[in-house]
Amino acid sequence: MTVEHSDVGSGPPVLFVHGSPGGCDQGELMTRFLAGSHRVIAPSRPGYRGTPLTDERRTPAQQAELALGLMDSLSVDRFDVVCWSGGGPSSYLLAAAHPDRVRTMVAIAAVSTSYHVDLRRRVGMAEEKLLMNRFGTWLAGKLADSAPSTAVKMLLAEEGDLSRHEVKEITAQVLDDEEQRAFALGLFDTVTGPRKRGFDNDMHQYAELDLPLGDVTAPVLLVHARGDADVAYEHSTYADQRLPSSLLVTLEGGTHVSAWLGPDAGAVQAAIREHLGRG
Numbered sequence: 001m002t003v004e005h006s007d008v009g010s011g012p013p014v015l016f017v018h019g020s021p022g023g024c025d026q027g028e029l030m031t032r033f034l035a036g037s038h039r040v041i042a043p044s045r046p047g048y049r050g051t052p053l054t055d056e057r058r059t060p061a062q063q064a065e066l067a068l069g070l071m072d073s074l075s076v077d078r079f080d081v082v083c084w085s086g087g088g089p090s091s092y093l094l095a096a097a098h099p100d101r102v103r104t105m106v107a108i109a110a111v112s113t114s115y116h117v118d119l120r121r122r123v124g125m126a127e128e129k130l131l132m133n134r135f136g137t138w139l140a141g142k143l144a145d146s147a148p149s150t151a152v153k154m155l156l157a158e159e160g161d162l163s164r165h166e167v168k169e170i171t172a173q174v175l176d177d178e179e180q181r182a183f184a185l186g187l188f189d190t191v192t193g194p195r196k197r198g199f200d201n202d203m204h205q206y207a208e209l210d211l212p213l214g215d216v217t218a219p220v221l222l223v224h225a226r227g228d229a230d231v232a233y234e235h236s237t238y239a240d241q242r243l244p245s246s247l248l249v250t251l252e253g254g255t256h257v258s259a260w261l262g263p264d265a266g267a268v269q270a271a272i273r274e275h276l277g278r279g
Contacts, residue, residue: 003070004050005043009035013079014276015067016042018190020086020202023049026190029183030084030260033269038276041079043070045090047198058201060089060209067094068101080276081218082106085231085256086202089209092239096215105220106272108259109231112213112239115206149175152184160255161227170262183260213242220246221275223268225254247275 006024014034016027027042034040045063047053057066067090071079080103083091088110095102152171156162162170174180220243224236233250240248249271251258259268 002050002052003043003066005041005070007039007041007074009037009039011038012276013039013041013071013076015071015079015081016040017067017081017083017087017091018042018045018048019084020206021048021191021195021199022084022086023190023195025049026187029186029190031082032179032183034082034273034276037273038080041071041074041076043067045087045198047201048195049193051198053197053201059205060211061093061097063090064094064097068098071101077101078103080104080106082108082272082276083110084108084259086111086206088112088231088235089206089211092211092213092216095218095220096212099215099217102218104276104278105216105218106223106275107220107236107239108223108272109225109228109256110222110235110239111206111209111231112211112235114209115203115231115235117203148181148185151188152181155184155187155257156255156261159228159230159257160225160253161229162253162255166253173263174261180261180265187257213239214244216243217245219275219278221272222246222248223251223259223272224248225251225256225258225264227251227253228256228258230256 004024006028008028016031018026023044024042031040044051046057056062078101081091081095088107095105152174153167156167156170174184222236222240224233226233236248240246251264258264
């Protein structure tokens with residue numbers, strides 16, 4: 001079993017399941033705020049970076065069992081799960097199938113039901129696929145290095161239904177905050193390079209989903225911005241209505257990355273740490 005992963009920090013174990021696209025590097029970046037209090041294990045899902053995509057690893061259910069196998073190989077019995085975006089389906093399935101292993105779950109802007117792509121998102125997906133080839137990887141790195149303000153503006157405009165004024169205002173806040181600036185510019189590296197096979201598989205698998213949310217007995221913290229332009233806010237309201245034990249934190253306005261970028265990030269991360277402490 002080849003599963004590329006990072007294993008950082010010490011403390012209660014957390015499995016972080018990345019988005020579409022993503023990888024173990026995205027997991028490391030997105031969980032920096034947990035580094036001082038938790039051991040974070042972040043795999044690359046099949047088709048991303050160094051984890052091969054095979055016929056036995058295509059479905060969210062298969063990927064859930066693969067993640068569990070990784071935790072077994074690391075001798076981790078009970079653990080928390082944190083997922084973002086396209087990491088939602090396999091995370092919900094893992095929690096539903098193995099309630100004795102998953103203590104708590106945090107689903108950040110996570111896919112919870114069939115994911116259908118509108119015209120705007122098709123344009124965004126075309127841009128994401130461009131970033132996955134060699135030229136796109138070079139271009140993204142060049143932009144982040146030489147024009148950080150432009151890079152952050154593009155990111156926020158793509159990930160949220162924001163006005164120009166809001167994009168400008170949040171961009172200024174991000175650039176003035178050392179941690180948020182590093183996150184925003186680092187995020188480009190976690191969606192470029194060898195990730196296309198995993199991304200294409202996710203889009204195929206997520207077109208029709210019927211997840212057993214009612215079987216998830218672990219307490220789930222849902223975090224979602226109403227202005228999310230990537231995964232609609234309704235994915236989290238859908239999950240909240242069906243999960244036996246859940247709390248939905250709604251961010252007014254915001255983007256797909258509001259848990260890390262913008263004025264709400266600090267409060268969201270504090271809420272996540274508090275929720276994980278319940279495990």
